[in-house]
Amino acid sequence: MTFGIPTKQLVRASLGALSLALLVGCASKGEPAYTPKELRSFNETSSLETQWRRNVGGGLGHARYPIAPSREGNTVFAADVEGVVMAMDANSGEVEWKIDLDTTLSSALTAIAGQVYLATGNGAVISLDQRDGSENWRTRVSSEVLAAPQANQQLLVVQSVDGRVTALDRASGEERWVYTSSQPSLTLRGTGTPMVIDPVSFVGLANGRLATLDNRSGQPLWDMQIATPRGRSEVDRLVDLSGQPIISPDGRLFVTSYNGRVVALEATQGDVLWEADLSSRHTPILVGDFLFVVTDDSQIVALDANSGREIWRNDDLEDRWLTAPAFAAGRLVFGDFEGYLHLIDAREGDIVGRTRVHSSGISLRPVTEGSTIHVQANNGRLETLEVTP
Template sequence: MKTMNARKSALALVGILALGLLAGCANKAEPRYSPKQLQRFEAQAELDTDWRQRVGQGLGRATYPIAPSLDNGVIYAADERGRVMAFDAQSGERRWQTDLGVGVSSGLTAVAGQVYLGTRNGEVLALNQSNGDVSWRTRVSSEVLAAPQPNQQLLVVQSVDGVVTALDRQTGRERWVHTTTEPALTLRGTGTPTVIDPVTFAGFANGRLVTLDNRSGQPLWERRIAVPRGRSEIDRMVDLGGQPVLTPDGRLFVTSYNGRLVALEAPSGEILWEREHSSYQTPVLVGDRLFTVNEASHVIAFDARTGEEVWRNRDLEGRWLTSPAFADGNLVLGDFEGYLHLLDIQNGRFTARTRVDSSGISLRPVTDFRRIYVLANDGRLEALEIKR
């Protein structure tokens, strides 16, 4: 009876997650894939817990994507009520804590002495890394779910209405704004832009990828990645929900929901290769292999040069995996029941698994060689080490 009840609870949670993923005029959504039961395997490594901490009330009932950020030996994390904390990444000792008095809704970005984040009421804040004091705060067009993205001078913010705003990193002053038309029904949230000094690559819920000139916000080129198809509004969703992956040699990899995985030339937008592939997650590139998680929670390795599939792991189907991270030769993924999975990047086989927290893991783990930092949905922050 306990097993049956646990199974029903898991299926109920998947239904809730499916509903929470949608925004706009959706009234209901049925999960397409039932979660597979986990199978035993011969572990090739162990995951040892180094320390644990509590980050306020966690991600909240809406499971806001408040991903932590690691910079210069300190990990910064926040809860949905606006409590921000800094922890020593090695020991877990808390350095400081501040209460913003406003609900945090975006992932954190820690860089060059500042921590940047967005809020539910459409503000962007910069906090001093040394003590958590607010350096500046600026209002943008609407709620911010995507982590703000910096270059040397700008902080680029994509809000849920599809507006991209560039702010001065030092002062928060608005530099330029780019707007687009969004469909009535979208996945909850937005894609996260990829920002370098000259340009910003931004994906939208209308299935388009745009390259913006960072001097003015004017489009340099635009490419349709996914085309709406099907009869229902859900079938016709084509959100670019992940973050474009840019390589040093100028290739760009983009995923889309109900669409394609596309490799492009970043300077021109010319398509190098494409594959049918529905995903709202951000891929990770390791060497010449591109690793993605599709909407069914299949983990897939592609040859980044040709787009040919190298391997596919279907054992975690329906388990609402996070975007993949990379650590010590492994892909690192969390799932809706709070398990952390390690897969060998060479063949996709499991190397280790542990359960972090029963509240679930919806955020991509943060990794640093063999160290993994995981923030569970209820606010439990855990640092783990890969041991062989």
């Protein structure tokens, strides 16, 4: 198999504190309630060299809002929980502009086609101009938004924590349609992130269902149960689809679920192609014929994207609360709760590089471009590193 350009077990220890840290309404992840594996020496064949770093406001706050940065072209956009938004040159770190929205931010950023989209804790969705940070429009949706707003050519699709999915006109912010789903009484903190293409939006829900919505009307074309609640307690029955579905160029859809499975589907009808018994709350990553998944106990698993067959598994970072994976220069990239950034060879599954960004920890998926990695620590430090070779 060859690598191409990337397209875009509850933990075995006690459920108590860990589960509570995951649930809606918790103030913070806090420290893991289980024993992470200690880091061990390894054969370092890749180095991570810092190119520049900047402090972006006060960071993610006590609630660790998932305010992940975004990059378009040669500009990186990042923000903090208090409403500071910055644009920086991706190569030098020079600040191009900085604004203060004077409101609590809650969602990851999306930079696309000259705009930056983000959302607030009180349910406001904001569009900013990439050139100077000026505000284009501001629209309120039904509740807090934690997932990054997702766009196609006409719409901005926003998934809020009450289970509603709202489509807004990208140019004006005007509401086009709203889709409402049933919510279980207990969910993970956070929501799935929609996968939006021109005709449809694929939406993962807290009830374990995946819905495909017609972008003209918001009506479901098909939906299916990806994960089925099991067990006696409400915690055992959590089945959130909290990662983003990803789609391949040939129309296969890959979906992860908590307390459930990884499923590959034919995107137009939802026919199941294969499934693997892996629990994950993270968005996977597809690179060529490999699908990479971070499980809920922070094992990294490489699957054959065509069959679901397990190719390799790495448990060296087990229980270290890894981020979702990114990809740079043939390496998988992850952050962990102690602020280390790890590189794993995507073909073999071996750790090949590591550095520490900041002791406050890393809970946001790194942003990559070629061999360049942008990673934001929980205290707000944004560091840009280069992978060599």
